[in-house]
Structure formats: C-alpha cells, structure tokens
Amino acid sequence: MNITFNESSRTFKLDAKDTTYMLMAADGEYLAHVYYGRKIPDTDMTSIMRFDESPFTPATNNRDRASYLDSLPMEYSCFGVGDYREPCFKIRAADGTSTCDLRYKGYKITKGKPALEGMPATFATEESPCSTLEVIMEDKPAGLEVSLFYTAFEKLDVITRSAIVRNVGDKAVYITRVLSTCVDFDTHEFDMITLNGSWARERAVERCRLHHGKQGIDSCRGESSHQNNPFVALCEHKADEDSGEVYGFNFVYSGNFAATAEVTQHKKTRFVMGINPLDFSWKLEPGEQFTAPEVVMVHSDCGIGKMSRTFHDLYRGNLIRGEYKDKRRPILINNWEATYFDFSTEKLISIAQQASKLGIEMLVMDDGWFGHRDSDNSSLGDWFVYEKKLQGGLKHLVDEVNKLGMKFGIWFEPEMVSPDSELYRAHPDWAIQIRGRELTMSREQYILDYSRKEVRDYVYSMMRKILDSANIEYIKWDMNRQHTEVGSFALPADRQQELWHRYVLGVYELMGRLTTDYPHILIENCSGGGARFDPGMLYFSPQIWCSDDTDAIERLKIQHGTSMCYPCSAMGAHVSDCPNHSCGRVTPFATRGDVALVGTFGYELDVTRIPEEDRNAIPAQIEKFKKFNPLVRTGDHYRIGNMFEDNSWDAWMFVAKDKSEALFEFVQVIGRPNERSRNIKLKGLDPDAYYYEESKPEEKLSGAALMYAGINVAKMWNVDGLYGDYVSKTLHFVRA
Ligand code: GLA
DSSP: OOEEEETTTTEEEEEOSSEEEEEEEEGGGEEEEEEEEEOOOOSOOGGGOOOOOOOSSOOSSSOOHHHHHHHSOBSSOBTTSSOOSOOSEEEEOTTSOOOOOOEEEEEEEEESOOOOTTSOOOOOOSSSOEEEEEEEEEETTTTEEEEEEEEEESSSSEEEEEEEEEEOSSSOEEEEEEEEEEEEESOOOOEEEEEEEETTEEEEEEEEEOOBEEEEEEEOSSSSOSSEEEEEEEEOTTOOSSSBOEEEEEEOOSSOEEEEEEEOTTSOEEEEEEEOOTTOOEEEOTTOEEEEEEEEEEEESBHHHHHHHHHHHHHHHHTOOSTTTTSOOOOEEEOHHHHTTOOOHHHHHHHHHHHHHHTOOEEEEOSOSBTTOSSTTSOTTOOSBOTTTSTTHHHHHHHHHHHTTOEEEEEEOTTEEOSSSHHHHHOGGGBOOOTTSOOOOBTTBEEBOTTOHHHHHHHHHHHHHHHHHTTOOEEEEOOOOOOOSOOOTTSOGGGGGGHHHHHHHHHHHHHHHHHHHOTTSEEEEOBTTBTTOSHHHHHHOSEEEOOSOOOHHHHHHHHHHHTTTSOGGGEEOOEEOSSOTTTOOOOOHHHHHHHHTTSSOEEESOTTTSOHHHHHHHHHHHHHHHHHHHHHHHSEEEEOOOTTTOTTEEEEEEEOTTSSEEEEEEEESSOOTTOSSOEEOOOSOOTTSEEEETTOTTOEEEHHIIIIIOEETTTTSOGGGGOSSSEEEEEEEEEO
16 A cells, blocks of 8 residues: 555655655644655654744743644644634634634545545546545534545556545534645745636746745636636746656646645745635535545656656546547547638538548537527527528438548537527526626626536436437537626525535536436537636546637647646647638648647638648648657657747657657747757657657667757758748657
C-alpha cells in the first residue's frame, strides 16, 4: 500500500510516483500538514513542524492557542477558531453562528478510489492503481462529520482530494463554504501560473510572483469560464519548462470555482481551491451529506513541462472514458463557419459529397436545424427538426451522408431555452429566474433550471427522439451563455443559493444518462468555444471545442495554454477558411493543417467553395494527420516555443513513450531577416540513441546532439520554405 500510518508520530504518509505527501493529527486533534514535495523514505517528519509562531502580543504562557491555530499548517482550515488565513469550511449553524472546529476522529486506508456521488472524478485502472486515505473529522457542537479523501496514484505524481460533509446531529446546518483542498506550504517563494482569457482567446498563460495577502482566480458565471480556467500552478521562481519544482492544481468541476493563494505573516503560502463560496449555501438536514468535487494535485520536480505531461497521462488514462478514449477520432467537417444558419439539406449533402471524396469521415450539422431557427433569436428547447430547412427530414439527410461512407453528427444546446420557443411558451417557469425581476437576456436566450428533474427529463426525451430517429454518431453539446438572476421556482427561499451547484449536478446527471444510453456516440463539449474546457467535462466527453477562434496563429497560444493541464488529444481543432472569421488573418492552408494536427482535427469551411489548391491539399493533410495522430494521442508532449514570451515563432514536440520516434512542429510566425537559421534544442529523446529525420535517413544524429546542441531549423529543409509569415514545418524523427 502506498499510504501508511505511523502510530507513534500519528503521521500519514502518501507516496505517489516520485512524490510524498504527509499530514498528521497534531496536538488538540488538529489535522496538520507536514510535507508535500519530492519523495522521501522517512515515515516521521514531525521534526520539521514548528507548532507555533509568536502571538501578536507577548504572552507568558508557553503556548498561546490563538497563535498556534493561526500558524499551524492545516489540512482543512475552519472559520472562526483563530486561524485567520483563508478558510476551507464555514457554516451557519442552527443558532445562526458561523464558527466550526473540525478535529481528527479517525481514518481508513483502502485500495483503489471510491467514486464521488453524482460527480465526475478520476479513477483507478489496472495499469494505473492507487490507494485512498479517508480522514474523518468531527465538530460535535455543530453535529457535523467531514471526511477528507486523499488518493495517491502509484505510477503518477498525482494526489487527489475531495471531501464529504455529513450531518450527524439533529438540526439542519447550512454549509456556506466547502472547498476541496488546502495546502499550507512552508514557503512564499512561489510564482503563480494561471490561464486567463476571454471569448475567442481562452487560456492565456500568465505568471506572477506571489505577494503578501490573497491573490487568486474564480468564476461566478455558472461555468468554469473563458475568463479563468480552474487551474493554478505554484512554482519556484526559477522553474521553467524543464526544471524546478512545480505544483499544479486542477478542479474537476464545471461551475463556479475559486482558487486562492495567500502569503501569510509568517511568509508561508496557503493554497485553497473548491466551489466558489460567493452566493453558495447548502442546507444539510440531519442524516444528509454533501460531496465537494475533486481537486487534482500534480507535483513535478522537473519543471512545468513534466507537470503538464503528468496531467495528460492522468486524464487520458484515468479520467476520459468511453469508446473513443484510446481511439483516433473521425475526421469531421462542421458546417458552422461554412454556412452559419443558412443551410439546407441540399447544401449539406453537397458539402458531404465533396468532403467524402477528399477523405473526410463525418459531417457535423451545427446550430440551426431545429424549431424554426434561422438566427440565434429563437427555438432553443424545440428539439424537433426544422422541416422547412431540412427538406426530406433528418433521417433522409443522415442516410444520404451515410451512403457517401460518412458518419453524421449533430449539434445540441440542451441547457438553454429561447423566449421564442414552444418550450418556453409552455413552461416559462422552467427558466432560471427571480420572480418580479427582469430576466437578463444573453445571446437572446435563457437558461433552463437543470436542478429540476422534470426539466431534464423533458429535454432528454426530445433529444432521444432525435437520436433514435437516424444514425447519429456524434453530438456537439454546446452551452452559450452565463448565468444571471439565479433563482429557481422549485426551491424554497433557504435553498436558492444551492441552485448554482444543483444546476451543475443536473448537467452531469443528464450527460451521465446520455453516455450510458448511447455509449457509441462520440460527444464533443463546447461552450461558446472553450468556456467549459475543464476536467469535469472531459469525464463525459473525450474532446472539447478549444475556442471559437480557429485562426492558426491565435490557436498557437490557445493550444499552448490549454496544454498546461489538458491533453492535446482532447482539443477540438479545425482547419477553417481565410480570412479567418474571428480575426481576419490570412494564413497558408498548410499551416492551418499543421496547427490543427495537434488536436482532434477536422474542417470548418465550405469545402465546395475554397480555392481548388487548398481543396487538393486536403487528402495529403488527412494522411499526415492519420500518420501522426497515434503520437499525439499517446506520446509525451513537449512545449519548446512560447508565444507569450516571443510571438515570432513557436515549436513543440510529441515523443513516443518508448522514444522510438518524435514529431517536431515549427511555426515561423513572423519572418525576419537574419533570424531564419535559429538552432532549436529538441526534447524528450533518448540521449544514447541515434535518430534520423524521415526524409534524410542517411543523416543520423544522437539524441544527445539533437537535445543538447539542437537542430538548425532553416537548414533542416529548403531555406526558401522559411520565407514569410505564418509558415510551418513538421519533422519526423525516427530512431535508427
Ligand atoms: C458556439 C460554438 C460554435 C457554434 C455556435 C453555434 O459559439 O462555440 O462552434 O456551434 O455556438 O451557435
């Protein structure tokens, strides 16, 4: 078992691959944090504990309790007892007070990992086993028990955390804050890396030095958001892609979240992450329990790159599920940027006819096929076919597409309702809203109250009718607005603040039903591009649309940022038309293909209308994707360039796990005189092996030479090919 308990020091030790995490039941039964970092063999590290720092007024007693609690590194900090740092847990008790004081009660260590009720979470597999520690805490006056769960993966540097709160008393208690992790680090010498952004420029990497006080990110938009991804890394100041100690945190949740790093008076850092306490409250009746979602914690002793690769391995092996988990995804063509709402059966068939000849494998019909939807101002919720637009009906269209040897996929936005819809006219109370208050419109739509089972059942029954009516093999599940006026007609006043979380649980419940009932359907998540690119969604869909910005150059940054913790194989990436619809940039067709190659790959353009030269390039582009996709899906990803620091070029690699081959991709974003013969050091190869570039088998270089001296990117191919802006090149290195 990779989790042990030392009776004499009352210390728990969790060993992940090269990581150790330690905690102890300290004086007064407080659960204290001891150590998190590189693996150490010792089972008792309590010698490093400083049990108190000086109080804020001189005291004569040798242990000032308040100073003890305000400086003890805590595993799960409570509000109200003298720990003034950021709390994890806060309540409103039956008497209206907020103090809670959780003390150690007992523990259990088990093999494997229990599922989290109603919630996505990582899981154990035969190839990647783990053990779980449950520490049971109690607050007798409040009548509460809290189980803290820690899972340590044996072959990955991963520790996950979550918590379950149980009301074991006889009065209802309101939970007003219930975070999922708390780590009290012994230093404040950290940089914080976050992924920030906006619509069409999601997950931009930002790195700042921590300062005294609290700093953090959050979402109170009802989704994980474009603006802040639920990911934070804390790293040594000197850490870079390849060296230094890094701690990565990612929240397996798709709604409101908060992550805070606080540098304390004693120059330590407390890091907490969980459901955003803003406007959160949960009434727990006697006998009931509440589950806080999971936080994945990754430790790397070799820089940011290794942290990312650990996340990738975990998510590919121990989070993503279903038939397509380990399979190449069909190469699709999506009609959104090709036609927007203006399409017909005939138009779609003409796209499919052309696409099938070029080797494209699936047609995805995007928004606009239902109700009477000709623009974004109607019909969400009316999931029946818009017969006037789709002449001959859905089955006819799907059959025709199938006859061409292609699969068929369809778009839904199941969480939404348009005011102009039969659904809204029949059930206006099904929208999330507050009685007597004007409801804010966003993209001309409202959000359905997914906390209500009858609402979910109704939407699902309509979806089922569509899915059962034709051979549909893919769904794009979209979500295109953020929450306002959050209120439910089905909840009593003292449960209204549960709606944010109940909504997310409702979405998960429906996605769970869909994946169980239709295991063969490939699901791609989407939220106005990439506003719900989070591990919660990855549990239900093996791929997520990365961004509505399909421009190859903008995508370099978006995909780089996304790769911080999400595997490239999960990134929805398409070759689209030029000038690009989001930013107007014109890039070579080949570069668009090379950038989309990093993700799930597909096309988002009117293939009947693009220049012939581009169309003719598609079959070779598809072959290239097929050739390299196994490396992208299963290999190790290395970032080499960094557009956030130097936006004139980018480069990255995928290296086979056995180091037998590697794909190197380079994009010259801006062509500049005298900068073409750049030497770039490759990564991840076997230094002792010899490699050749596929097109030049006679020229062999050692992995050591390729990594420590590098390759000259201009000389590796025709120098003229490097003239100009936005040019790309892929090189395939094979072990000799
Ligand atoms: C969102 C998605 C797009 C497209 C449109 C349709 O913006 O991100 O890809 O599906 O909705 O309305």
